[in-house]
Amino acid sequence: MTAGDATALVDVAHEGRWRRWAIADAPTPVEWRTDAGEDALSVGPGTPVRVAILGPQAGQLDHATRRVTLAAGVEVVLDLRPTDDRPFGERAQALRSAHPNIVLVPLADRDGAERLAILAEALRFGCSAQRPRPRVLLATADETAIDRASLLLSPFPVEVLPDIRRDEGRERAVTRLRDARRDRGVLRDQALEAIARAIALAQRAAALVVDVTGGSTSIVRADPIGHVAAVHVRPLGVGRGADHVVARAGLDRVRRWIPWTVDAPTLLERVFNRARWPDAVSAERETLALEIALAHEAIGHALADAAAAGIGLELRSAPAVFLTGRLAAIQGSAMPVLVALDALGLIEPASIGRDEDDLAVAVAAAAIAANATSALPSALALGAVALAGVVPVPGPKRSLVRILAGAEVRDETVQPGAFYVVPVRGEVDVGVAGAPPARVAAGSLGVIVDARRRPLSLPVRDAERVPAVAGWYDALGAMPAPATVA
Structure with missing residues (x-):
């Protein structure tokens, strides 16, 4: 593959199959495959070491x-x-x-x-x-x-x-x-780091890429001058790696993110099924809630590992956050944003977006193979979807948040613990009293004001925990709908 290729075929690994992309002026998905083709560049986790x-x-x-x-x-x-x-x-x-x-x-x-x-x-x-x-x-x-x-x-x-x-x-x-x-092709880690660099270069500001797959969790931060801080944790994930998340975190810590009461044996059975059926689509709300809960803990433990390496705070500060992998594939806009907010604990205003079907991963891998990463910033815009802007409000006291959307100015008096959405769209300027203003992309959700105390502390008793977690889901309209009976 060379920089002059008109069209490149890229096979992106999932847990039990491969997604083929044709990378040209307008990248398009081709097919699902049971294995990577010899005629295509493969992108995957590589051989476990x-x-x-x-x-x-x-x-x-x-x-x-x-x-x-x-x-x-x-x-x-x-x-x-x-x-x-x-x-x-x-x-x-x-x-x-x-x-x-x-x-x-x-x-x-x-x-x-x-x-x-x-x-x-x-x-x-x-x-x-x-x-x-x-x-x-x-x-x-x-x-x-x-x-x-x-x-x-x-x-x-x-x-x-x-x-x-x-x-x-x-x-x-x-x-x-x-x-x-590396067995062949490009490692997924390399593609994620190329994406982070490209976004940072395009935005002229630090960028954070958060990737959760079936068997790995990655958090990558890049700044405009090319410095990268990355953690790629295996085998923590929401598919085959689900049992490793539970083994490390414990069932109760996974269960705490589910917005209703669930007993330990039922949860354990669902975790076992996630590991047995890779790439299974979360159709039931119980399965979807479990995947969200596993993603919470996987990201949390990746950040804990980063903190032990002395880079934990660095990975919580970036004005652009980009979600990829299974985290980006969660249905709707609100659920992946809620996971990112809860698990990352962002400390400054940020725009949150996501990849569509690993398109950015495929494009980045093709650029790496062709030694053409300089063209990535414009190419990634094809697959990026803006989800929400977020304004973290620090401190235990009431604060004033100003939101400027075009000619409209909104002043929000924010109480400690508040968590809600301001329904605006497009590029908006936001500011918290005492801090410099920042520009965020509101996306389809709007601007989220988050004044919850950090780190998030959830009650142990279900009678207190469930209403708190359910309230956060409801605030973003993220509550999974119950199954309908025909």
Whole structure:
């Protein structure tokens, strides 16, 4: 595929099938397929990669290591440190059971290499018989540490990378880990990051792309100069990854986002069915509510991982938010917006839009393959749908919000906890007393004023929780309709 191609075929992976797009002046969907064609560029999650971390100097390198693994979209199956109080045999067994494809060893200096000895011995005892043996990525700029660690890590193949506390080292490590995931074509992660860069360039402001699929959750922030902060968390999703969301969050935390009472066994059965039937369309309101609840928790845990890597606040601040994947495919405009507002906890006015049927993902992948990403900003406008503008109102006191829509000026006195829609359309200027004004795209919903206390705190008892959550759904007109009986 080259930049001069008139039409390019792109197959975008879903969980159990592929969506083919013909990318030309006006991208069009072609068909659903059971597999990716040899005649098309494929876009998908790639091959799962299991990473074990040996962190003899974890306290010094925690943030950098987490940023690398999150940006690379790998699954961290074990994080082993010298402070692990398990006996040697249990540590070795943990490595054997984890069955890693890659072992990441970040070191700051020679002292870290000396502390690596006991961890390297556990690796040798646990994984020497594994075939193929895991590849070791040794990330350090200290030559003496390289010599000592390479000796300790024998007989495993070792590749030396720069210090991951520096931009060059992080980029090299992310590239190596992504190379291990890539089977063919373009990774979905790469397409999402290209979309974020293109929107930021077009808007001349930071952009946030939020992607939830059946088996992954991604949050990508880009600024106009091209800097990207990204988390790609696997296997958290709303399809095959649904059970991982429940395992991590717990049933009660998933259940709390459903605007009616549901018992744990019923919810667990529905989660199991989501994992068994990939790409199933949520037709019943119970199934739709479950998908929304799973998306809430998946995004929340992705943000928690980002916070542990030191970039959590950064991913909650952008004037342009773009939803893709299964999150964008949720029916109507109100439901995906409600998920984004609840889970992200935006801290500044923003415009929220969404992709249509992964069109933006297909266009971005074609541009990456053709080395033509400079044309992306205008191409993405073809598939973008504006949903709503949002005005977060901070603080525990009453505030004044001004909305300028053309010649109309509306002053809203906002009480703490308020959550409602102002019915305006198009580009509007909004401002909260004491903060500079901002311009947002109202979209089909209008402008949402959100003065709920952050972080959102839901009552434990259903009698108090259900009315609160149902009230938020009703405020946006997002309540799923009950099934009609013929």
